[in-house]
Amino acid sequence: MNRRRSPGQGARRLTRRQLTAALGSWLTAIPVLMACRSTSTSPSPTIAAPTPSPGATAAPAIPSPLTLASPAAPIATPTSVPTDAPATIPTRPALPAPTRQAIGGNSERLRPDGPPHDPGPLDWAHPGPYLDDGFRRSELSSFGATQPLLTTYYFCWFDLTNPANRETDWSIHLADPDHYSFLSPATHRQQFKDMQAAGIDFALPVYWGEPGHPGRAFNPTPGHFWSTEGIPPMVEALDQLASSGHPFKIGMFYDTTILANADLTTASGKAYFYVNVRDFYSRIPPKFWAAIGGKPIVWLYDTQWVSRFDQSTFDDLAERFARDFGGLRPYVVRELQWYQAKGVQTAAVLGTDNLYAWGAAPFGFNEDPRLGVAEVGPGFNNTNYCKGSAAQGCFDVSRENGAYYARQLAAALRSGRRIIAIETWNELDEGSGIADTVELGRAYIDLTRKYADAFHAGRRIIG
Secondary structure, rough: OOOOOOOOHHEEEOOOHHHHHHHHHHHHHHHHHHHOOOOOOOOOOOOOOOOOOOOOOOOOOOOOOOOOOOOOOOOOOOOOOOOOOOOOOOOOOOOOEEEEEEOOOEEEEEHHHHHOOOOOOOOOOOOOOOOHHHOOOHHHEEEOOOOOOEEEOOOOEEEOOHHHHHHOOOOOEEEEEHEEEOOOOOHHHHHHHHHHHHOOOOOEEEOOOOOOOOOOOOOOOOOHHHHHHHHHHHHHHHHHHHOOOOOOOOOOEHHHHOOOOOOOOHHHHHHHHHHHHHHHOOOOHHHHEOOEOOEEEEEEEOOOEEEOOOHHHHHHHHHHHHOOOOOOOOEEEEEHHHHEEEOOOOOOOOOOOEEEEOOOOHOOOOOOOOOOOOEEEEOOOOOEEEEEEEEOOOEEEEHHHHHHHHHHHHHHHHOOOOEEEEEOOOOOOOOOOOEOOOOOHEEEEHHHHHHHHHHHOOOOEOO
C-alpha cells in the first residue's frame, strides 16, 4: 500500500515512479509486512510466481459462498489485546533513505525508522467546530461493544474528472471516472451506498494531515489538499444518506506515514500525535462518527515513520481526547508494528482496544492469535508499474475469480473475531479494491454481502 501519494494533475503532478524513488513507496512497506506475517503462529502462505490478473471488461464469475452452518454458539468478543503471545517481533530489514520534501520547499533528510525528529510548532493545526462547546455528546450513537462489525479502508484521494489524472497502469479502474472526485458529494454518496450494499457497517477514510503539516512531504494533488478538502463533501454525502433514511458512519484511518519520525514519548511528540486525531473528528458531526462501545475509532497504520512510542503515548491520546470531546476516549486499533514499545529501554507489550495486521491483500488471512481484527483482501497486483521481484515489493497475487477473497472471508468468520476489515475498498494501482470497477463490475460487492449477512447473523462459513 502506498498512501504517500495520490493522483496529481497533468504535467505538474509527480509520477508514481518519481515518488517511489523519492519516498521509498511500497518498497519500504513490503519488508515490514513480511516481518509482520512472520510473527504468526501458523505457516506463512507461499506466494506463487506472478500470474496474470483478471482483465476482462465483463465481471468474472465469482464462486458462491460456502454453505452456511446453522447459527453457531456465541463468538467471544476481543475486548483487549492478548498479551500471552511471544513479546518479540523480528527485526525489520534496513530500508531506503528517501529525502522528504516539505511543501514549503525545505528539504530534510529523513528515512523510515530514522532517528527522532522534532515536529516543531503546531500552528498549522486547525480544529473544526465539533469540540469543546461545539461538541454534543448526545448526538453520538455507537455500535455495541460485542456487535459484529465489517469495515473497509477508503482511499478518498482520487479526482478523475480530469483525464490527466487517470493512469493507464492501474490494474483496476473505477466506473464513471468523468464524475469521480474527492471534491464531489455525489462521489462519496455513491461509494458509501455501495459499501452499504456490500454489508459494510462503517468506512475508514484515509487521513493524511493538514496543509502545512510537517509530515506532509509534498502536495500530492496540485492545488488541492484531499485529506482536508475531502471532508466537507464527505459530510454532505453523509447528511444526504441520513436524510434518505440510510445513515452511514466513518472512523479515522490515521495515515501514520505523516509522523516524520516523531518521538511520541515526549510532550511535543504526544501533542503532535494527538492534533491529527482532534482535527479529523472535530470536522465531522458526532452523529456520523463510527464508535464502538461509545469510543470513536482511531485506526493506526504502521510505525515506519515513528521513532519512539510506549504506553504513555496512548494514555496521553485518550486523556487529550477526553478533554476536548466531552469525556469520550477513543477506540484505538493499532497495527501489529505497534504491538510493543519502540525506541525505549523496555519494549513492553502495549494495551489498546484492538490489534490488526496489514497485508491480507498480498499475503492472505493472518491467523496470529494476538489479533482481534480479521483482515481480509481480494488479491494484489502492482506489476503493471513495479518491475522486479517480491524483494522489490512487486507482487501479482491472483484473485482466482474471487476464490482467494472467499477463502479469507471464510477464515475470518471461523476465527470468531468480532471485527472484519477489508483491504481495500478502492486502492486502484495495487489492485486490492472491491469497489465497482470496469474490470470486475459489482461482483466483489455482491460476494462481500453474502459473507457479511452470515457474519452479522452470527453464522460461520464452513468448507
